[in-house]
Amino acid sequence: MPLSIPQFNTGDKINASDVKDRLQRLESFLNGKITSSDLQSTLAWVDSDLIVRPEFYASPAPRMQGTTADVHHRRVSNNLVDSVIFFEELSNDYIPIPGLSASFHVADSAQLSVLCSFMTFEIGASDVASSVTGETNKVARLRLFVDGTGIRSTQRIVFANNDGRKYSRKQHSICYHHTAALSAGNHSVSVRMKVIGDGGSSRTFKKIHVAARNLVTNIQYR
């Protein structure tokens, strides 16, 4: 809406509040109340230099923050030393996997979509189990979590190793769009692993590796 500052009439008594009111109208207009109807529309005059440039952050939380979207990303190499290793004794709950987790702030209501890929394999099953058949001994479940809630449709399975052979090495991938819009504020996305333990009485596997971890979280504002 264009400015509408009332004019004075001849003979008016001008009080301090009259001046203050007019200055406030002007101040409000200049500080964020300029709307589309105030803009010259006969020519397309908005060029990229007038729009806030995207900002890129390398650490500790790698991300790109743009005008219409943010991207939070994580990447860990395929080196064995960079693997995350899970043990049977670790927990009975879903545990966030480092390198496949991101906490972030959303500036406004936004749509969330997630892309991720990673590799899993188990080492040591043949040392503790008398017989392991390939891809029959489930050792862990993986799911994508949004704000602490597991997404059942993103579940992936990890199998025990098979007598030292590498059949159970799996490259996993997940593409997911969250149907509920995120509200402004803090949120989290993580791929979590739940080890399928047997109480330790008859262990059938040893170490579960998660390697080559990649996560891309896209926050779309408009």
Next chain:
Amino acid sequence: MSKVVLTQVNKGDPLVVDKINASIGEWNSRSNDIDEQNVRQEGVDRRNIASEAVIDSPSTSASQIDSVSTASAMPAVSPTGGAAKIPDSDIGPFTYNSSDQVALKVNLSLHYEAVGLFIAGSGSGNLSSSLTSIPKWKVAIYYKDSASMASFAQIDETVRTITFGLVAIDKANRIPLSGSLSIAHNFTALGSTSTSSLSFNVRVWQDTNSLVLPITINNFNFYAQRILR
């Protein structure tokens, strides 16, 4: 450029209402013709202009997303009779105008399972030493443009093949097939009709020259995002 010129009041002049009103009138009349010369660098998104006041005017809202997710997408089936649609895998329609600059990306991920193959013995997965008949399944995204197509067509770049890498000697040692599959595709086959809409679904089929074997598809996520620029 919208430029406000204030009426000066000089020292010693009488302060009459006309001079004040002239300045007020300048503010009022100049406030509705703002252009790039009134906006500093990055100024569109900061402080002065209301949020989303400066937007393009595409035919519909800028971003549209549709998605489907299910943990149990398709029970064990042997789709040898042609491409079978994965139940409830339809998304869209995504409307667009040919005069818009449209970006449309399609993403799919799923998990699949099948019993393992073996040579000796009998039962599902018995290959009978014929290694040439190792089962192959294919998964692809299909699309339909409402303005120009009567039925769905395959997006060739999205065809993925699922098959076995291992065949066991006997049934006891067979190794089940399982894994996940993802497709990320930037859809560019937009029609030239002024206004149209696109719909997508996912289909799976089995190579008819191979051993007929059921495949289970579950943990299914499929979505597309259209952005107008």
